[in-house]
Amino acid sequence: MVFEELVFGKQPVHELLRKYGSPLYVYDEEILRKRCREMKNLIKYPNFRVNYSAKANTNVELLKIIMSEDLDVDGMSPGEMYLEMKAGFTTDRITFIGNNVTQDELQFAVDHGILVSVDSLSQLHLLGKINRGGRVCLRINPGIGAGHHDKVITGGKKAKFGIAREDLQLAQEIAANYDMTIIGLNHHIGSLFLESQAYLEAAASILELAVDLPSVEMVDLGGGFGIPYKHNEEPRLDLTELGNELDKMVQDWTASHRPIQIRIEPGRYVVAECGALLGTVTAVKENYNTCFVGTDIGFNTLVRPVMYDSYHEISIVPQEDRLYEKYNKPVYVVGQICESGDILAHDRILPRCQEGDALIVHDTGAYGFVMASNYNSRLLPAEILLTKDGEIRLIRKAQTLEDLWQG
Ligand code: LLP
Numbered sequence: 001m002v003f004e005e006l007v008f009g010k011q012p013v014h015e016l017l018r019k020y021g022s023p024l025y026v027y028d029e030e031i032l033r034k035r036c037r038e039m040k041n042l043i044k045y046p047n048f049r050v051n052y053s054a055k056a057n058t059n060v061e062l063l064k065i066i067m068s069e070d071l072d073v074d075g076m077s078p079g080e081m082y083l084e085m086k087a088g089f090t091t092d093r094i095t096f097i098g099n100n101v102t103q104d105e106l107q108f109a110v111d112h113g114i115l116v117s118v119d120s121l122s123q124l125h126l127l128g129k130i131n132r133g134g135r136v137c138l139r140i141n142p143g144i145g146a147g148h149h150d151k152v153i154t155g156g157k158k159a160k161f162g163i164a165r166e167d168l169q170l171a172q173e174i175a176a177n178y179d180m181t182i183i184g185l186n187h188h189i190g191s192l193f194l195e196s197q198a199y200l201e202a203a204a205s206i207l208e209l210a211v212d213l214p215s216v217e218m219v220d221l222g223g224g225f226g227i228p229y230k231h232n233e234e235p236r237l238d239l240t241e242l243g244n245e246l247d248k249m250v251q252d253w254t255a256s257h258r259p260i261q262i263r264i265e266p267g268r269y270v271v272a273e274c275g276a277l278l279g280t281v282t283a284v285k286e287n288y289n290t291c292f293v294g295t296d297i298g299f300n301t302l303v304r305p306v307m308y309d310s311y312h313e314i315s316i317v318p319q320e321d322r323l324y325e326k327y328n329k330p331v332y333v334v335g336q337i338c339e340s341g342d343i344l345a346h347d348r349i350l351p352r353c354q355e356g357d358a359l360i361v362h363d364t365g366a367y368g369f370v371m372a373s374n375y376n377s378r379l380l381p382a383e384i385l386l387t388k389d390g391e392i393r394l395i396r397k398a399q400t401l402e403d404l405w406q407g
Helices: 002-008 013-020 029-040 060-068 078-087 103-111 121-130 165-177 197-211 239-256 268-274 304-308
Strands: 024-028 048-053 072-075 094-097 115-118 135-141 181-186 218-220 261-264 275-287 290-295 314-317 331-334 343-348 358-362 382-386 392-396
Touching: 013 024, 013 275, 013 358, 013 382, 024 029, 024 268, 029 048, 029 060, 029 268, 060 072, 060 078, 060 392, 072 078, 078 094, 078 103, 103 115, 103 121, 115 121, 115 181, 121 135, 121 165, 135 165, 165 181, 165 197, 181 197, 197 218, 197 239, 268 275, 304 343, 314 343
Parallel strands: 024 382, 048 072, 048 261, 072 094, 094 115, 115 135, 135 181, 181 218, 218 261, 290 331
Antiparallel strands: 024 275, 275 290, 275 358, 314 358, 331 343, 382 392
């Protein structure tokens, strides 16, 4: 509830909704900066860079803050790289970590001098054809994965990502045929871990691979650093412990082999907790003993609960000053989309709500707005930033009906 205390004590939620429309994504600059610094300070090893994985949130104003904290970025598509450049990242601070991308997309990166990581032998061929003599990174699939849901485990034998370890020799031969130098290895085993063991094991395994590849000057250990979405149940990831172990591993490796750059690639950890989604209760009803709290937050605005059964804390801000009253039974918080699966939270104990109350859906800074859609021809919401100086800035306008038929 840090966000609530910090922010909504000073900024009445209802006033924000009146001014900017409902629903509304809100970000807090101070929390964003704090998370950036925690990542930057993860290990003491000096040649260490943090690549913010911008797929979690590409709002250009947030990217600018992240850049000012001296993080670099990865991009998954020309669109992400374009936005990163718009935010002011120079192309030497961007890495294109693609998956099944087209030749035109590779060409976009090559034309801009952006380092590319390929994640299959066929993509390596494709890049070799258009960038003979260039530098390249290989995304390795270490054969192990970790994550909060099957859909976000990106390493392991059934995951579509990366080059299998046993194909590394072949990859070297292909690169040599195109006179390409393999300067980096990267991997990402999955999204959201709260215990560090799998991450550390994967890190050890990719460092091991780098031993026999003398041209490799950078190893990127990926992202996946989790946050406790369940505020009262889940422990915070112990970054001190993880950092110490990682630091030791890296220092030992460099002492026995050669100096190397180490990178990590967090998305969620950097932006999730600085964001909240505000919305409005539009209807309350009890059908056959189930209480539904209807809101204007459908899965068009926040898809995580529907897509991964993800949990987000929800607070209710009553319209008038009145006492919180607990429901004696759990409620379903649902949206406006014409599908019965449009459920933001189920079996949730909330204070009694009424039409016109506001809700705060917490920790929605990552994979929130970026995954929103126009489904049911609903409009994308505005985004605002609460700056460290206590000001409010509109950082994306809400769509209008006009926007729906543009193009
Ligand atoms: N690097 C690569 C290559 C990735 O594919 C990802 C995330 C990251 C880094 C950053 O992972 P993070 O630190 O954010 O866990 N939409 C899902 C998460 C999908 C993550 C996809 N890849 C969600 O809402 O949970």
